[in-house]
Amino acid sequence: MVLGNYKQAIAARSTDPEILRKSQDGGIVTQLFAYALDAGIIDGAIVAGQSEEPFKPEPMVATTREELLAARGTRYAISPNMSLIKEVTRSYGLDKVGVVGTPCQMQALRKGQLYPIGLRDVADKIALAVGIFCMENFPYQGILQLVEDHGATALENVSKLDIGKGKFWIYTERGATVQLPLKVTHKYEQPGCHVCLDYVANLADISTGSVGTPDGWSTVFVRSGKGDDIWAKAIAAGAFETKPIDSVKPGLELVTKLANDKVTKNQKYLESRATEYGVGKALRNPYI
Amino acid sequence: MGILESLKTLLFGKHDVGGGKQDEKPGSAKAEKPADVSIGKKASIIKEPKEEKPVADKITVGHVHMSGCTGCLVSFADNYEGLLTILDKYADLVYCLTLADVRHIPEMDVALVEGSVCISDHLSVEEIIETRKNAKIVVALGGCACYGNITRFCRGGQQNQPQHESYLPIGDLIDVDVYIPGCAPTPQQIRNVCVMAYLLLKGNDEQKALAGAYLTPLMNLAKAGTQACGCDIMTQGINQGLCMGCGSCAAACPVRAITMQYGKPQIERDMCIKCGACYAQCPRSFFSFDVVNQYEGIMEAIDAAMEP
Secondary structure, three states, rough: OOOOOOOOEEEEOOOOOOHHHHHOOOHHHEEEEEEHHHHHOOOOOEEEEEEEOOOOEEEEEEEHHHHHHOOOOOOOOOOOHHHHOHHHHHHOOOOOOOEOOHHHHHHOOOOOOOOOOOOOOOOEEEEEEEEOOOOOOHHHHHHHHHHHHHHHHHHHHHEEEEEEEEEEEEEOOOEEEEEEEHHHHHHHHHHHHHHEEEEEEEOEEEEEEEEOOOOOOOOEEEEEEEHHHHHHHHHOOOOOOEEEEOOOOOOHHHHHHHHHHHHHHHHHHHHHHHOOOOOOOOOOOOOO | OOOOHHHHHHHHHHOOOOOOOOOOOOOOOOOOOOOEEEEEEOOOOOOOOOOOOOOOOEEEEEEEEEOOOOOOHHHOOOOOHHHHHHHHHHHHEEEEOOEEEEOOOOEEEEEEOOOEOOOOHHHHHHHHHHHHHHHHEEEEEEHHHHHHHHHHOOOOOOOOOOOOOOOOOOHHHEEEEEEEOOOOOOOOHHHHHHHHHHHHHHHHHHHHHHHHHHHHHHHHHHHOOOOOOOOOHHEEEEEOOOOOOHHHHHOOOOOOOEEEOOOOOEEEOOOOOOOHHHHHHOOOOOEEEHHHHHHHHHHHHHHHHHOO
């Protein structure tokens, strides 16, 4: 159950060379939104765009293909995409909203749809929620520390950041590569990630991530009825090249392993919060 | 019957609304002392608006107005035709400012209480106590009833009741069962609670279990106390090591007191009106996998329930 409910799991990548040129992996999120925008399924999407500071993401509303393309790629820092979920239906005026987010942001979204305490007229305007796999996230200052201090690289010279194969990778514009063992990154993770029990965005319509598939491809879980419908249309429109998930290495086995690792570790931490902090005191448990 | 027609009927009863002498200029008739009205034979001014009840098993709901701005009631009404569906199928409105012609708080299944209680006004105190006595479930509707909200800032001196300076959330005077925080609470949240309250009281076992699970976090909020502030995001979220920077609080804040700075909420505490929306919206304030994992089914069920 660590992989959540899904109707199908596929290895996929975008068929659009322009999207793939600067995408993190298979360009799934950008391609899905570009297709959905084209087909009128969404009016626009909340994405993690690029702010003025290098590799600092900022939630943005993309209503054109150009704006979507500008937001390609992963930025390993917190992008509070949910902060725009009401505004996108107001000053941006969208009736059919796309949103991309980490597993916790998908949880926030679904809670917000079921308990719209401060989200008036938002719940029924969510047309497509795309989740991304996530082990943990860093505050921007943590990324700064990792890249500039540990990696001895100026952030403005970095062309791509990546986490994979057990390492944190820094690629520079001039072709240098710096790798940091994940061990040094752990202390910069934000604490809120350590109570998270979701690795593969179980509550998204469609969730995707690099783990499980070869370089340049992504693993895709199609989860909800809405997601299934949109995925089928996107395939019919030729937006994606796909392979059966069991035909690729390392496949779902690795996804399951990592998901298990994360959930087990964090479950343990949650339990320790109830007993190991203070005497007869417990830290608050967010899950009821 | 069109929506407009049914609203008219709802508001004015089934009699001629537009009739009467409209052309008469004000002041043209000579003022006369009205004759005494004999109440002995119970002459009815309004022709009894007898409602036909297609569903016998409705719950009874009342809206109790304490010191609030009526924004919560407007928000309830902002379900538009959904309000009519609720009143047609699930709930009889037995007590409500403007919408129901009833003077004293009757017995009812669910009381939606809007506003805080002015303890300088004995009638308000009596009414909130009466509400608790007469209602099976008391729902604090909106920030004022739950947490005091903007009335927390009252210091008296306002016209025309300058002596009214002490306002308390209803939970400081009576036991409250369910909170719906927010200023104003959203039409969809009120709708969801109405449908779930109906299922809890009238549904089958499965529906009762679901409604119970859905309402539990809102009941827990009611148990947790009568104080709320943007600070809760810090004290109960960030301080407890639970914030992951999703931005829900910033989206929920009705006065835009919360912005996200470097991925974490920055709260302008002087702007905060203490409505409790930010903390209740936070996915790390309460989150039930049992409920949220079924989001697709629940949302479909609510949509189906709201079919006219």
